[in-house]
Amino acid sequence: MSTPTETSSREASRLEPGSFRDPESRVFYAEGGVYRTLSQQGLEDFELLAASKLFERFTAAGRLVATQLLDKSGDLPEGLVKASAGVLRHERIPFVSYAYEWPFSMLKDAALLQLDLTLAALEEDMILKDSTPYNVQFKGSAPVFVDIGSFERYREGEPWVGYRQFCMLYLYPLLLQAVKEVSYHPFLRGAIDGIEPAQMRGLMSGRDRLRKGHYLHVFLHAKLEQRHGDRGKEVKAEVKQAGFKKELIVANVRRLRKLVERLEWNPPQDAWVEYGECNSYTSDDARHKDELLHEVCVSQPWELTWDLGANNGRYSRIAARGSRSVIAVDADQGPTELLYRKLRQEGDEQILTLTMNLADPSPGLGWRGLERKALPERGSPDLVLALALIHHLSIAANVPVKEFVDWLASLDTSLVIEFPTREDPMVEKLVAPKREGLPPDYERESFERVLARAFDVERRERLESGTRLLYFARPKGTGSPIDLTAPEG
Amino acid sequence: MDLLAYLDPGSGSMILQILAGGLAAVAVVAKLYWGRLLAFLRIRKPED
Numbered sequence: 001m002s003t004p005t006e007t008s009s010r011e012a013s014r015l016e017p018g019s020f021r022d023p024e025s026r027v028f029y030a031e032g033g034v035y036r037t038l039s040q041q042g043l044e045d046f047e048l049l050a051a052s053k054l055f056e057r058f059t060a061a062g063r064l065v066a067t068q069l070l071d072k073s074g075d076l077p078e079g080l081v082k083a084s085a086g087v088l089r090h091e092r093i094p095f096v097s098y099a100y101e102w103p104f105s106m107l108k109d110a111a112l113l114q115l116d117l118t119l120a121a122l123e124e125d126m127i128l129k130d131s132t133p134y135n136v137q138f139k140g141s142a143p144v145f146v147d148i149g150s151f152e153r154y155r156e157g158e159p160w161v162g163y164r165q166f167c168m169l170y171l172y173p174l175l176l177q178a179v180k181e182v183s184y185h186p187f188l189r190g191a192i193d194g195i196e197p198a199q200m201r202g203l204m205s206g207r208d209r210l211r212k213g214h215y216l217h218v219f220l221h222a223k224l225e226q227r228h229g230d231r232g233k234e235v236k237a238e239v240k241q242a243g244f245k246k247e248l249i250v251a252n253v254r255r256l257r258k259l260v261e262r263l264e265w266n267p268p269q270d271a272w273v274e275y276g277e278c279n280s281y282t283s284d285d286a287r288h289k290d291e292l293l294h295e296v297c298v299s300q301p302w303e304l305t306w307d308l309g310a311n312n313g314r315y316s317r318i319a320a321r322g323s324r325s326v327i328a329v330d331a332d333q334g335p336t337e338l339l340y341r342k343l344r345q346e347g348d349e350q351i352l353t354l355t356m357n358l359a360d361p362s363p364g365l366g367w368r369g370l371e372r373k374a375l376p377e378r379g380s381p382d383l384v385l386a387l388a389l390i391h392h393l394s395i396a397a398n399v400p401v402k403e404f405v406d407w408l409a410s411l412d413t414s415l416v417i418e419f420p421t422r423e424d425p426m427v428e429k430l431v432a433p434k435r436e437g438l439p440p441d442y443e444r445e446s447f448e449r450v451l452a453r454a455f456d457v458e459r460r461e462r463l464e465s466g467t468r469l470l471y472f473a474r475p476k477g478t479g480s481p482i483d484l485t486a487p488e489g
Numbered sequence: 490m491d492l493l494a495y496l497d498p499g500s501g502s503m504i505l506q507i508l509a510g511g512l513a514a515v516a517v518v519a520k521l522y523w524g525r526l527l528a529f530l531r532i533r534k535p536e537d
Binding site: 021022023129130159160161162163164165167197216217220221222223224225226227228229230231232235236238239241242243244245247248249250251252255 | 495496497498499500501502503504505506507508509510511512513514516517518520521524525
């Protein structure tokens with residue numbers, strides 16, 4: 001399992017700490033590139049894959065990460081050649097993301113890619129040794145399978161080792177969302193191996209047995225696991241003796257594909273409404289905001305823009321005009337789902353949609369907390385958009401304004417931030433149910449003081465409705481700050 | 490031939506895969522349960 005991306009290229013070659021589960025291949029970052037070292041067995045499996053039709057076909061379609069086998073006698077980054085039979089170089093994915101951050105359709109598309117690759121591999125007498133969404137990454141809205149080390153020769157008589165994992169990390173989470181309308185994100189974030197068959201059965205009702213595929217993959221699966229859990233050795237022998245064959249896997253994968261393809265989840269109605277035209281802007285405000293954003297976004301080439309509180313992606317799209325890649329983060333799955341669908345339809349490869357609550361962001365997970373990384377460890381932004389966001393964090397999540405601004409400053413990034421004043425209708429709406437009223441630090445003058453201390457603020461503009469201010473700022477010591485105590489320009 | 494996978498396929502999951510094989514699986518299922526019957530009647534050792 002591995003994730004071909006990297007965050008910096010300062011060291012000669014660094015092991016990806018999340019890539020230790022498969023002993024036949026490990027991922028390294030070196031000199032700005034992503035490398036994979038292979039054992040002798042791993043090299044043989046890769047040569048089989050490289051000679052296959054599927055390798056060419058899926059790579060050409062961008063569904064398999066572009067990969068080349070390097071000449072070991074050639075000029076390779078230090079530390080990669082020793083003790084490995086072969087070295088691969090992978091195309092770099094701009095930003096790593098995880099299944100517990102994907103809206104429904106992203107996980108579904110990743111599942112379909114996993115199944116398509118499994119079918120194509122079986123056709124050429126290969127198979128994938130695992131089935132985890134952590135082997136899929138997204139280039140914008142395009143899913144790319146990145147774990148080249150997952151392909152191996154199919155051994156006659158053996159079952160599909162990755163089937164149980166497919167259920168736990170793809171099928172059950174999708175069923176949970178589609179059938180039970182329960183978000184799978186906390187489940188996947190809570191357990192790196194996903195939802196167990198017995199757990200899933202507990203989450204379903206008796207009536208769900210009648211739904212297509214549910215009895216087999218959930219109820220019977222849990223029952224058999226309970227009955228045979230400790231009989232690994234005997235079962236293995238029994239299955240082989242009974243004449244298990246590849247055709248059984250093919251039949252199962254085809255059925256799973258049909259089942260997954262039919263699954264659907266639609267966001268609740270209010271998400272659609274909000275998605276159409278978010279919040280309380282007058283058209284003058286919206287135009288002014290668009291213009292300022294456009295000017296900032298195309299003023300220089302940006303590498304990575306984070307649009308925090310992205311909603312319908314309006315500003316992510318503006319950011320994409322001047323940024324190599326953009327991540328559009330929203331706490332609500334509804335708008336990220338709708339934005340992803342739209343981007344996928346357009347074939348976008350720049351904007352990555354993520355569902356994440358910034359007041360409770362993805363932590364480091366897995367062994368030593370290093371297998372999955374927290375957001376800032378996957379690549380720092382050079383531009384952050386925090387539009388219509390600070391009042392949600394301050395009022396709804398009680399995050400102190402200074403804490404939030406200091407966190408943004410710790411990312412060492414330029415910033416466009418919007419501050420709705422105490423009179424703004426959205427602020428009034430958020431504060432209405434709270435007994436204490438507005439937090440005392442939610443106040444324009446103190447916000448500006450905190451902002452000017454953490455950043456070099458270069459621009460400040462008031463939107464036409466009068467209750468919203470926009471600021472453009474650069475990291476401290478890199479810009480030419482204006483005087484915020486002077487009247488607005 | 491042994492399973493060399495680094496992942497545990499799960500005993501229940503292996504049996505399920507036979508049952509999920511549809512038409513292709515009929516003969517295999519029959520053989521699986523025939524083997525179990527023979528083992529039950531002590532005609533064949535279960536781990537042969």
